[in-house]
Amino acid sequence: MTSALLLLVVAAGGDWDASFESTTLVTYLDGPAPAVLVASADKSPETLAATDSLIRSLRGSQRTRLVMEATSLGDLTGLGDTEIAQKSAGLPVDTVCVVRVFDGAETKTAVVSFLGTNGKLRTAFSTPKGTPPTTREGGAVGGVSESTLGAVTKEVERAKADTSPTSEFDAKHLEWMDAYAQNGQLVWSRVFQGNRRRPVSELELYRLVGRPDLAEAYAKIQTRRIGLMLGGGAIAVAGGILVAVTMSQAFGCAEYSGTPTYPGLCLRRNSPAPVIAAGALTAAGLVVFYVGLLSNPHPVPIDEARQLLLDYNAKLKKVGLLDVGVDVVATRDGASLVLRGAF
Numbered sequence: 001m002t003s004a005l006l007l008l009v010v011a012a013g014g015d016w017d018a019s020f021e022s023t024t025l026v027t028y029l030d031g032p033a034p035a036v037l038v039a040s041a042d043k044s045p046e047t048l049a050a051t052d053s054l055i056r057s058l059r060g061s062q063r064t065r066l067v068m069e070a071t072s073l074g075d076l077t078g079l080g081d082t083e084i085a086q087k088s089a090g091l092p093v094d095t096v097c098v099v100r101v102f103d104g105a106e107t108k109t110a111v112v113s114f115l116g117t118n119g120k121l122r123t124a125f126s127t128p129k130g131t132p133p134t135t136r137e138g139g140a141v142g143g144v145s146e147s148t149l150g151a152v153t154k155e156v157e158r159a160k161a162d163t164s165p166t167s168e169f170d171a172k173h174l175e176w177m178d179a180y181a182q183n184g185q186l187v188w189s190r191v192f193q194g195n196r197r198r199p200v201s202e203l204e205l206y207r208l209v210g211r212p213d214l215a216e217a218y219a220k221i222q223t224r225r226i227g228l229m230l231g232g233g234a235i236a237v238a239g240g241i242l243v244a245v246t247m248s249q250a251f252g253c254a255e256y257s258g259t260p261t262y263p264g265l266c267l268r269r270n271s272p273a274p275v276i277a278a279g280a281l282t283a284a285g286l287v288v289f290y291v292g293l294l295s296n297p298h299p300v301p302i303d304e305a306r307q308l309l310l311d312y313n314a315k316l317k318k319v320g321l322l323d324v325g326v327d328v329v330a331t332r333d334g335a336s337l338v339l340r341g342a343f
Contacts, residue, residue: 015129015130016049016050016052016053016054016110016129016130017053017056017057018130018131018132019050019053019110019127019128019129019130019131019132019133020050020053020054020056020057020127020132021057021132022057022058022060022061022063023061024132024133024134024135025054025057025058025061025133026058026061026063027135027136028112028114028123028125028133028136029063029064029095029114030095030114030122030123031094031095033063033064033065034063034064034065034094034095035064035065035066035067035068035092035093035094035095036058036064036066036067036068036093036094036095036096036097037067037068037069037070037088037091037093037095037096037097038051038054038055038058038067038068038069038070038097038099039051039070039073039076039084039088039096039097039098039099040070040076040099041076041077041079041081041084041098041099041100042076042077042100043075043077044101046101046108046129047099047100047101050099050101050110050129051099054097054099054112055067055069058097066092066093068091068092068093070084070088072091073087073088081098081113081115081119081121082115082119082121083119083195084096084098085098085115085116085117085118085119085120086117086118086119088117089117089118091117093117094116094117095114095115095116095122096114096115096116096117097112097113097114097115098112098113098115099111099112100112100113104128107128107129107130108128108129109126109127109128109129110126110127110128110129111124111125111126112124112125112126112127123136169313169316169317170194170195171194171195172193172194172316173193173194173313173316174191174192174193174200174205174208174209174309174312174313175191175192175193175197176191176306176309191205191309193208202218202297202298203215203218203219203222205305205309206218206305206308208312209308209309209311209312210312211308214299214300217299218297218298218299221295221296221297221298221299222297224292224295225292225293225295225297226292227292228288228289228291228292228295229289229292229293231285231288232285232286232287232288232289232290232291232292233285233289234285235281235282235284235285235288236281236282236285236286236289237285238281238285239278239279239280239281239282239283239284239285240278240282242274242275242277242278242281242282243275243278243279243282245278246274246275246278247275249270249274250270250271250272250274250275252269252270253266253268253269253270254268254269254270255267255268
């Protein structure tokens with residue numbers, strides 16, 4: 001399936017190269033050498049192809065110091081431009097380009113928004129497939145004036161700030177931030193809840209998805225882990241102190257051939273047994289500590305826990321409207337507000 005999608009992206013990409021001619025494209029960049037992240041708003045072949053063409057054009061423009069793909073942000077489907085830009089705040093970029101592709105009467109049209117990592121829209125343009133956009137000149141942005149676009153953006157942000165979550169899904173859905181080890185294996189990562197991205201602990205996760213039995217099992221395992229780490233650490237510290245105390249006498253002389261004034265030859269040395277025993281105690285304490293530290297606190301495999309989260313979100317979807325937001329769409333004829341929703 002992945003190979004088929006890749007073939008569709010390659011097949012769709014040719015005409016998009018003409019839509020993102022670099023000499024025109026760079027007029028939409030602010031600053032002498034911006035660091036840019038390019039994000040595809042969905043996973044459709046046309047949007048991915050347009051995104052790839054935009055990335056190639058920016059990298060070949062010699063106007064950017066960095067052009068990043070958005071793979072580290074995970075699946076962005078259903079997110080607004082502002083949300084995508086704000087997810088990029090921790091990355092070494094100052095500009096975020098969000099690419100969307102819409103079906104038209106005769107051809108497909110790409111809408112590219114340029115935002116700061118704070119989510120503020122700077123400029124945007126739209127261009128039909130195979131046709132480059134107009135050059136950004138004199139404050140005009142793809143046919144939309146900077147002042148109009150700024151006013152529209154301010155109104156969108158005000159509306160979002162004044163509006164409470166539009167559905168139970170907005171407030172309660174869980175988001176799993178995928179993380180992978182160097183061998184490609186999925187590992188435990190952070191979980192957030194709601195559009196405000198409230199951090200959720202592993203213990204709370206099991207409770208939220210309706211599995212109090214797993215929450216109880218997790219708490220018991222964590223208690224055991226903490227006990228092992230505290231006990232092992234105490235044993236290791238005690239062993240280390242004993243090693244320091246016994247080391248100075250471990251290989252000293254226990255009996256001399258002469259008198260205290262004239263000791264003479266050493267007839268018998270102290271046994272190293274105490275320091276060896278203290279070292280063994282330290283090692284045992286460290287083993288116990290690391291057993292607790294490295295043991296898995298989760299009562300179920302990671303894939304099963306992730307599936308519980310997805311099932312929880314699926315139940316919330318049945319409540320009604322899943323996702324509502326407002327986007328700015330800049331076209332050659334003007335700027336408009338678009339209400340988006342999924343049911």
